[in-house]
Amino acid sequence: MGRAPCCDKANVKRGPWSPDEDATLKSYIDQHGTCGNWIALPQKIGLKRCGKSCRLRWLNYLRPNIKHGGFSEEEDNIICSLYLSIGSRWSIIAAQLPGRTDNDIKNYWNTRLKKKLMGKQRKEQRASSIKHEMKRECESFVVNPHEAMNPILYWPELPLHDTYLQYPFDVSTTQDQPCDNSTITFASSTSMNSVKSSSSTFSQMPNMFQGFNNYQIDLGEIVYGTPQQVDGLESFAGVDMVNLSSTGSGISSVESNSWGDINSLVYSPMVPHYEGTMQGSTCEASYFGLQ
């Protein structure tokens, strides 16, 4: 038995909002607030709309100080960084971008940022395969057992070998030997020459960001073609995540992410810790080595 619908679907208007409806809703909320009950609100003000629809309209368009479009590079960076660290939790990401709504960010990611990253990634992939081809020609008679077992992986389209990130295995060895967190390397499209971790902050975070610090550098390259550090986790670290809503529907949506394996890349090993630490008031401090 399913849940009862929140409104009588036969008697509510659907589709785009008219200026009149907008005005009605806005003027009422300006004067009285939402009165804490979106479901009852449309009847109160004579709108033939679902309460949820009113809420969405208000939050995404009528609310004061909403920005639309014109995302800055800094905002791109924040979105990318947060997406890589927490997945598609748009409300949390939106909370870091004043004036932006989760819907806007979600659309922006799906229609532009994702393609931007993938486009860049494809380019890098092509360049990389040429490099690879040349290397293979040079080494045509030498078989590298490690490479045979651990193909170079490209982000985000190609499947990622779980062991790259889920365990602290040193991929620079030919066997799956556990290694020190600070020495794990991660091969992405632009980091064939991945560097070792130099960030003490990251190295103090067991499991959560294994290999991710290198990845951050790669993201900067992917987005802007320069080896800059993305303004990501450092600022993320400063965020008061404790006060953010974390009542999303869990990670399932992330797991079903349509473009692939970014989750196996960074999200899945991190989430259990992230989720768990969201409960405590000092979670982010301990994670980011701030205590």
Add this chain to the structure above:
DNA sequence: AAAAGGAGCAACCGCCGGAGA
């Protein structure tokens, strides 16, 4: 100039979790 295809975006849907009775 018209048609087809693609991109962008607003809105809807259904699920989940928290609050309160």
Add this chain to the structure above:
DNA sequence: TTCTCCGGCGGTTGCTCCTTT
């Protein structure tokens, strides 16, 4: 403690506009 209701969330859909052929 259980149940119900509502708000919030993320995924998806479908419409509109733009670009390409």
